[in-house]
Amino acid sequence: MDFTHSPRAQEYIERVTAFIDAEIAPREPEYYATLRSQDDRWAVPPMIEELKAKAREQGLWNLFLPDSEHGAGLSVAEYAPLAELMGRYLFAPEVFNCNAPDSGNAEVLLHYGSPEQRERWLRPLLEGRIRSAFCMTEPAVASSDATNMRATAILDGDTVVLNGRKWWSTGIGHPDCRFVIFMGLTDPDAHRHRRHSMVLVPLDAPGVKIERMLPVMGYHDEPYGHGEVSFTDVRLPASAIIGGPGRGFEIAQGRLGPGRIHHCMRLIGMAERALELACRRATERVAFGKPLANLGGNRERIARARIAINQARLQVLHCAWLLDTAGALGAISELSQVKAAVPAMAQEVVDMAIQLHGGAGLSDDVPLAGFLTAARALRMADGPDEVHLGVVARMELGRYRT
Structure with a gap:
């Protein structure tokens, strides 16, 4: 490319x-x-x-x-x-x-x-008048295996009834959040990837309750936040189901591919700024009669950070090119590769920058503590490292099966 x-x-x-x-x-x-x-x-x-x-x-x-x-x-x-x-x-x-x-x-x-769903929710979302959240992960099960989900979206005539509890619902604390996309089990007897549905849920629907906002390593990420949300006999028209019953996994795969690479793109910018702050600190701060850059192997740390960022950027661009030319199915391994590699890279670079800043790096005077929290959290969001490494290994080993 x-x-x-x-x-x-x-x-x-x-x-x-x-x-x-x-x-x-x-x-x-x-x-x-x-x-x-x-x-x-x-x-x-x-x-x-x-x-x-x-x-x-x-x-x-x-x-x-x-x-x-x-x-x-x-x-x-x-x-x-x-x-x-x-x-x-x-x-x-x-x-x-x-x-x-x-x-x-x-x-x-x-x-x-549907046209009605796009008019009611997509238009104001794209106009920036409302915000939204995504309710998929559950506290009671290992949600890295989405087939474990216990929350339900059961059809009852021309309505769908939701029950369950979700957490790490990012964005639900925003005062302009007006709806969530809820993923729940609709038909337990269907094929494992046709059992679930995604449903558009107004945040003010009866039975929807934000139980608590969850801190991430002490940060609440205001004004967006990550919430634990309960759904108790939430009854909605069946037309609130996105794409029809049983398409939840199909939609999730289509949604999470771009979402994962967008996270990685932003993380590269975060790592770049962390390195920039580190270099400024290393050249301007003096200890033991020398700039920090000349102490304790800091030159090598800075050099390795530059190499790691450049490697990650090229890997992300290659994955983006594959998405553009071959679609999500043509970039399955590459999406998992960048999702496993880039947050870990950013976490390491930001940690190095914090170390060079000393006590200031742990404070709110510089954005590094927030960066570190975000990078660490993104090693869990949209699938933990282990899941993505498993995908890469499965596809790699599959080349050698006879």
Whole structure:
């Protein structure tokens, strides 16, 4: 493949870079100061709506969506460098309306949703007027094997009834969250990959309750958050099922592929910024009469970080190219490879940057503690490392079976 950015991608790179440098980077301290000082910890700082309006006016909106009618019409490979730029600032994706899990939910609705579902939920989501969450993981079972799910979505005439408990439902703490996509067991006697359905659930539907917001290593990730949610006899029209009963696994595979690589793209940006902060600290800070860069093998650590980031970026771009040219089925192993490799790389680079910052690296004065938490959590989200390594090993060993 040719790793050269297309003229269209290069134009967007320049525009997104200019916007981040002018509008987002200078206001990062204001964003976090507002989050810490406001009475409602889950309120969105007012600057976000201001920045969203500016991004939309400049056509820097829904860049993740490879559909020219609803988004920028960029390929996965063209979107990759833009997601990397957004990954440098934890709140940047929302500014461009490219935030997870909304981006994945939007793709589900675009590809599998009915006209009515798209009008009710997709349109306001793409306009940035509402947010959403994705309810798949369950506390009572090992959800890395999705066939374990106990939550149910049972058809009853022209309605569907939901029961169960989900957790790590990212984005459900956002004050603009209006719906979730719920995955539940519909027909236990069907083929194991035809048993489940995905259902659109208004957050204010009777029987839906946010039981608690879950901290991740002490961070609640306001104003997005990760919640534990119970569903008790939630009765909805059967038309709320996405794509029809039994298509949950099919939709999940279609949703999680782009979602996984988008995470990896943003993690590369996070690692780049961590390395940049590390290099500044290493050249400006002096200990024992020398810059930190000249102490304790720090030069080698910085060099290895640069090598690791570049390797990860090329691997992600290759996977993106495969998604564009061969589709998700042609990139199964490569998607699992990047999902296992990139979060671990980012975690290691950020940890190195924290070490170079000393006590400051553990504080909120620099974004490194938040970066480390995000990178570590993403080794679990969308499937733990072990599941992805198992996929890669199975496909690799399959070449040698006779």
